[in-house]
Amino acid sequence: MSHSQGTTNQTYQAILEALNHLIEVVAKLRSPDGGCPWDLAQTPQTLIPYVIEEAYEVVDAIKSEDQTRIAEELGDLLLQVVLQAQIASEYGHFSLQDVAQGITQKLIRRHPHVFGEVQLEDAEAVRQNWEKIKAAEKGETPQQSQLVSSQLSRYARSLPPLMAASKISHSAAAVGFEWENVEGVWEKFSEELGEFKEALQSDDKTHQSAELGDLLFTLINIARWYGLDPSxxxxxxxxxxxxxxxxxxxxxxxxxxxxxxxxxxxxxxxxxxxxxx
The missing domain is CATH 1.20.890 (cAMP-dependent Protein Kinase, Chain A)
Structure with missing residues (x-):
C-alpha cells in the first residue's frame, strides 16, 4: 500500500466515524428513553420548513465564500437528511443506508459514460443523455418526456414558487406561447390587477389567492420581457x-x-x- 493510499484510507475512516457519530447522536435525540422532547415531536412534515431554510442558508453561505460558514451550513443541511432518515427508519419506511445506496446507484446509472461503455463528447451530450435516462426511470416515453407540460410540471414540483414561475414563463415563451409585444403584457397586468382588486371585495380567500397568483405570474412575465430576474x-x-x-x-x-x-x-x-x- 502506497503512502497516498494509506492517507486516503485514514481519511475515509475518519469521515465514516464522524458520520456514524452524527447518526448515533440523532438516534439518541429521537430516543423515547432520554431523548429531546422537541426532536421527538417532529415529523417529516413539520421538518419541511427547516429543510428549505437550511438549503437556502447553504446557498447564502456559498455566495459569501466564507468556508467556515459553508461547512457549518452544510452540516445543518446534513442533519436534516439524517433526521428525516431516522424518523423514516423508526416507521420501517427506509433507512439512511437506503438513501445512500439509492443515490449511489442513481449516479452510476445516469453516468454510463463514466461507469459504462457509452461515449459522450461534451457537457450538452451528457445533459441530453441524463434527461433520457431520467425519463426512462420515471416510466415516461421519449414523447412524454419531450412535452413542454412535463417540463413545466417538474419546475413546479422541484423549485421555489418564484423561481418555478420564472422558469415556466421562459419555457412557455420559448415555444411561442407569448405576447406579440410588451404592451400586451402590461395590458394583461392591468387586467389581473383589476380582477385582484375585485376579488378582495369578496370573502372568498380561495378566489383572492388565485387572483393574487395570476397577478404575480403576470408581473414575472413583465420581468422576463425586460431581462430581469425576479428572484x-x-x-x-x-x-x-x-x-x-x-x-x-x-x-x-x-x-x-x-x-x-x-x-x-x-x-x-x-x-x-x-x-x-
Missing amino acids: EALEETNHRFIRRFSKVEALAKRPLNEYNLEELEAFWKQAKAQLNH
Whole structure:
C-alpha cells in the first residue's frame, strides 16, 4: 500500500466515524428513553420548513465564500437528511443506508459514460443523455418526456414558487406561447390587477389567492420581457429593506412601537438618505 493510499484510507475512516457519530447522536435525540422532547415531536412534515431554510442558508453561505460558514451550513443541511432518515427508519419506511445506496446507484446509472461503455463528447451530450435516462426511470416515453407540460410540471414540483414561475414563463415563451409585444403584457397586468382588486371585495380567500397568483405570474412575465430576474430582484429588495430598517432602529432612541407612523416615516427617509439608496 502506497503512502497516498494509506492517507486516503485514514481519511475515509475518519469521515465514516464522524458520520456514524452524527447518526448515533440523532438516534439518541429521537430516543423515547432520554431523548429531546422537541426532536421527538417532529415529523417529516413539520421538518419541511427547516429543510428549505437550511438549503437556502447553504446557498447564502456559498455566495459569501466564507468556508467556515459553508461547512457549518452544510452540516445543518446534513442533519436534516439524517433526521428525516431516522424518523423514516423508526416507521420501517427506509433507512439512511437506503438513501445512500439509492443515490449511489442513481449516479452510476445516469453516468454510463463514466461507469459504462457509452461515449459522450461534451457537457450538452451528457445533459441530453441524463434527461433520457431520467425519463426512462420515471416510466415516461421519449414523447412524454419531450412535452413542454412535463417540463413545466417538474419546475413546479422541484423549485421555489418564484423561481418555478420564472422558469415556466421562459419555457412557455420559448415555444411561442407569448405576447406579440410588451404592451400586451402590461395590458394583461392591468387586467389581473383589476380582477385582484375585485376579488378582495369578496370573502372568498380561495378566489383572492388565485387572483393574487395570476397577478404575480403576470408581473414575472413583465420581468422576463425586460431581462430581469425576479428572484434576484426580490432578494436584493429584502436585503435593502433590512439595511434601512437596521438604520431606523439605530436612529430611534426608544422602541419603534412607541413612535407614530409620521415619526417612523421620517426615520425611514433619513435612513434612505444616509444609505444613499
